[in-house]
Amino acid sequence: MKDQAHTLRKIFKDGTARTPEVISVTSGKGGVGKTSIVVNMAILLASKGKKVLVLDADLGLANVDVMLGIAPRLTIKHVLDGECSIDDIVLTGPSGIRIIPASSGIQELADLNPSQQISLVNALDHFDGDFDYMIVDTGAGISRNVMYFNAASQRIIVVATAEPTSITDAYALIKVLRKHYGIKRFDLIVNNVTSKSEGDHVAEKLTLVCDRFLGDVALEMLGSIPHDKSIPECIKAQKAFVGVNPNGDAVKRLARIADRLEETSRASTSGNLQFFFRKMLLNQAKGTSHAGYRVHGTY
Ligand SMILES: Nc1ncnc2c1ncn2[C@@H]1O[C@H](COP(=O)(O)OP(=O)(O)OP(=O)(O)O)[C@@H](O)[C@H]1O
Numbered sequence: 001m002k003d004q005a006h007t008l009r010k011i012f013k014d015g016t017a018r019t020p021e022v023i024s025v026t027s028g029k030g031g032v033g034k035t036s037i038v039v040n041m042a043i044l045l046a047s048k049g050k051k052v053l054v055l056d057a058d059l060g061l062a063n064v065d066v067m068l069g070i071a072p073r074l075t076i077k078h079v080l081d082g083e084c085s086i087d088d089i090v091l092t093g094p095s096g097i098r099i100i101p102a103s104s105g106i107q108e109l110a111d112l113n114p115s116q117q118i119s120l121v122n123a124l125d126h127f128d129g130d131f132d133y134m135i136v137d138t139g140a141g142i143s144r145n146v147m148y149f150n151a152a153s154q155r156i157i158v159v160a161t162a163e164p165t166s167i168t169d170a171y172a173l174i175k176v177l178r179k180h181y182g183i184k185r186f187d188l189i190v191n192n193v194t195s196k197s198e199g200d201h202v203a204e205k206l207t208l209v210c211d212r213f214l215g216d217v218a219l220e221m222l223g224s225i226p227h228d229k230s231i232p233e234c235i236k237a238q239k240a241f242v243g244v245n246p247n248g249d250a251v252k253r254l255a256r257i258a259d260r261l262e263e264t265s266r267a268s269t270s271g272n273l274q275f276f277f278r279k280m281l282l283n284q285a286k287g288t289s290h291a292g293y294r295v296h297g298t299y
Pocket residue numbers: 027029030031032033034035036037058063139140191192193225226227228229231232233235250
C-alpha cells in the first residue's frame with residue numbers, strides 16, 4: 001500500500017512515475033572490465049541527459065567509488081542499522097551520476113531477516129531519485145549474491161574478453177541463470193579486443209554453445225570495446241576514461257553501446273527500485289539449488 005501511495009503521489013506531482021530500467025553488468029571471469037564499463041557507460045548516459053544510479057554490488061570489494069576517487073563514509077549497512085537514510089549514503093560522481101556504495105554492506109543484504117527486508121524496501125520507497133537507469137556492478141562468478149542481483153534485473157549484460165577462460169566462464173554464468181532462474185535473454189559486451197572482428201568472433205562462439213547446449217537462450221551482441229592502454233592509466237589516476245580521452249576509439253565504441261541500450265530499452269512499469277530489491281530478496285528467500293562457486297565452465 002505504502003509504495004502504491006508513493007507512486008500515486010509521483011504521478012500527481014509530475015504527471016508520470018518514472019521507473020528506472022535496471023541493468024546488471026556481470027561476468028563469469030573476474031577482471032574483464034565490468035566496473036570500467038559500468039562507470040563510464042553511466043557517465044555517457046548521464047551526459048545525454050539521463051538520470052543514472054549505479055549500485056556497486058561487488059561483495060566486500062569497494063570498486064566504483066575507488067575507480068572515481070570518491071570515498072563513502074556510510075554504506076547500505078548503516079541504512080539497515082537505522083543509522084541513516086538511503087539519501088545519506090548516495091554519492092555523486094562525474095556528470096551527476098549517483099552511486100550507492102553498497103559493496104561493504106551487501107553481505108548483510110543477503111542475510112536480512114523479514115523486518116530488515118521490510119525496512120530496506122521502505123527506505124528505498126522514500127528514496128525519490130526519479131532515475132532512468134540503475135546500473136548494477138556485480139561481482140564476478142556464479143555465487144548466489146551475484147545471481148540474486150542478476151535475476152532481479154530487467155537486463156543482464158554479460159562482459160567477456162577473447163580469452164578462452166572468459167568465454168567458458170561467461171557460458172557457465174548464462175547456463176546457471178537459464179537453468180536455475182529461467183532467464184533466457186542476455187546482452188553481451190566483448191571487452192579488450194584487438195579488432196572488431198575478434199569481438200564478433202567471441203559473440204559467435206558464445207552464441208553457438210548457447211544454441212547447442214541451452215537451446216532457447218537469446219544472446220544479443222551490444223558491441224565490443226578495443227584494448228586501450230589509457231584505461232589502466234585512468235584507473236590508476238582514479239579518473240573515468242570517457243572524460244580523459246573522449247575522442248578515443250574505446251569511448252566511441254562504448255557510446256555506440258550506450259545508444260544501443262537506449263534504442264532497445266526494456267524499461268517497464270515493473271522496473272522501479274523497490275521492485276528490484278523485492279525481487280532480489282524473494283530470490284534469496286526461495287533459495288536456489290546451485291552451489292555458489294566459480295567455475296571454468298564445462299559444457
Ligand atoms: N578496454 C580495455 N583496455 C585496456 N584495459 C582495460 C580495458 N577494460 C578494462 N581494462 C583494465 O582491466 C582491469 C580490470 O578492469 P575492471 O576493474 O573494470 O574489471 P572488473 O571486471 O570490474 O574486475 P573485477 O571482477 O575484479 O570486479 C583494469 O585494470 C582496467 O584498467
